[in-house]
Amino acid sequence: MMEKLDKNLQDLMWQARERTLRQMQTSFEVDQKTQFNDLVTTVDKDNERFIDQALKKIDPTSQIISEEGFGDQVSSLKGRVYIVDPIDGTLNFVKQKTNFAIMLACYEDGQPKLGYIMDVMNKRLYHGGPELGVWCNDTQLTAPQNLSLRDSLIDINHGILLSSKYDLQTVLKHASGLRLYGSAGIEMINVLEGRLGMYLSYLKPWDLAAGRVLAETLGLVVKSIDKPSLDVLSSNFVLVATKQVATDVFALVN
Amino acid sequence: MMEKLDKNLQDLMWQARERTLRQMQTSFEVDQKTQFNDLVTTVDKDNERFIDQALKKIDPTSQIISEEGFGDQVSSLKGRVYIVDPIDGTLNFVKQKTNFAIMLACYEDGQPKLGYIMDVMNKRLYHGGPELGVWCNDTQLTAPQNLSLRDSLIDINHGILLSSKYDLQTVLKHASGLRLYGSAGIEMINVLEGRLGMYLSYLKPWDLAAGRVLAETLGLVVKSIDKPSLDVLSSNFVLVATKQVATDVFALVN
Secondary structure (H helix, E strand, O other), X not given: OXXXXXXXXXXXXXXHHHHHHHHHHOOOOEEEOOOOOOEEEHHHHHHHHHHHHHHHHHOOOOEEEEOOOOOOOOOOOOOEEEEEEEEEOHHHHHHOOOOOEEEEEEEEOOEEEEEEEEEOOOOEEEEEEOOOEEEEOOEEOOOOOOOOOOOOEEEEOHHHHHOOHHHHHHHHHOOOEEOEXXXXXXXXXXXXXXXXXXXXXXXXXXXXXXXXXXXXXXXXXXEEOOOOOOOOOOOEEEEEEOHHHHHHHHHHHO | OHHHHHHHHHHHHHHHHHHHHHHHHOOOOEEEOOOOOOEEEHHHHHHHHHHHHHHHHHOOOOEEEEOOOOOOOOOOOOOEEEEEEEEEOHHHHHHOOOOOEEEEEEEEOOEEEEEEEEEOOOOEEEEEEOOOEEEEOOEEOOOOOOOOOOOOEEEEOHHHHHOOHHHHHHHHHOOOEEXXXXXXXXXXXXXXXXXXXXXXXXXXXXXXXXXXXHXXXXXXXXXXXXXXXXXXXXXXXXXXXXXXXXXXXXXXXX
16 A cells, blocks of 8 residues: 555656656746745646645545645644645745755654655655655665764754854854755755755744655654654754754753 | 867866766775864875876976965966865765865966866866856856846855854845855856855865856956955955845945
8 A cells, every 4th residue: 555655656756847847948937925035936836736636636535735725724634644845945946946846745643654855956756754765766775874963064044043043053063064955855855865964944844744754764863943742734943863963952952 | 279278177177077986986084174174085185186297297387276285385376377176175075975076277377267167976067268158068158147136045154154244144134045055166156057146255265266267257256355356376255246246245245
């Protein structure tokens, strides 16, 4: 069952990639959401409608949470819930035409089951879950090295970093350096691949859901900074990190 | 003459890339320079010796400035001077195995003539100069769109940003967003390609020399933040930006 579903969802992610590339060749519209650098495009909306409709065919009794509002009003995590980010890193998508992702996660009764992060321009689908392992296309990933904070490049959302909240500038001083790529999906991929020791940001459900499945499957820590547990249905101030980095960071922020 | 020299230098950059990839397959040593996150490897040193020796054959009467100290003691810019960064972004090279560059520039009587930035892992050589134009491998680049600060993603060295020097946090508030890739060469490529509207950092001669040639050739602004002119032989606190971003930033920092 899980393998069949996974196969269907992988196919869906590759179809969504093809649609995205096709739309990048034509003109698409860009609109502001809350402010000048919070954007949405007709590609975000088209991808979301396409993915949501496909999910309803693949898994008719499921519920869908998706960024641009074409999904369901989900208040319970009972059964299977899909969480969709049709374009993650829309600012990069518009300004850079690279460094963005399409993300999809499947949770069952609140438990992370399957995660998908498509790095569209590099043609790499990160996929898997606790029952399947984590893969980049056809290659299985092993757990990244358990690096310390000192030995790690890290990514901290710059708004949070500059606000001095939780003294994250001290955390940064203990790390090897700061990197910022501008897409939760791309940052997660870098943590999964061991190129970043931590990603720390304020993440909405669709920013976190897929990366969490894959990171936890690889034994990485996904933990709220300010709450006892993660909430699948709302935003989390969260780190995704190696075990050692998580230990080092919580020793500094507590 | 310029075409012949350019051809030889392009060949040299591809050879340096091959050597780098070969050495990444074997084990190499990593040493600290000034502190725990300022690294040098045996690959940096081997590349520099190889490039410096090749330059002495290609252009025997020239002088060489190179990062790890195998070049000449250069105090005059008379004649041709080569400026070499054997691995730019050594921290990325060690921790990420990607997002680093090999850089080479040729200045004649102090004037920028030829620049080369090799994005090793993406197999892309950015090359050219005022007489040749700017190329990525075999494709000529056109000038990036003259975006404003508000419409641009920008890169500001995080040490300078956090220090509040020149109120760069205000500059950032006027931009679309912050990105940090951790290699001057990779940041420069992103400005050349129009994916970043500005790169602002404190740069040593080998961090700046090649990118400056290519950026100025494309009509981008390369300008010191705190001095009347750029100094090829020493460090510069410098921005590389579109004309409009440079205007917008100088209006805010002055």
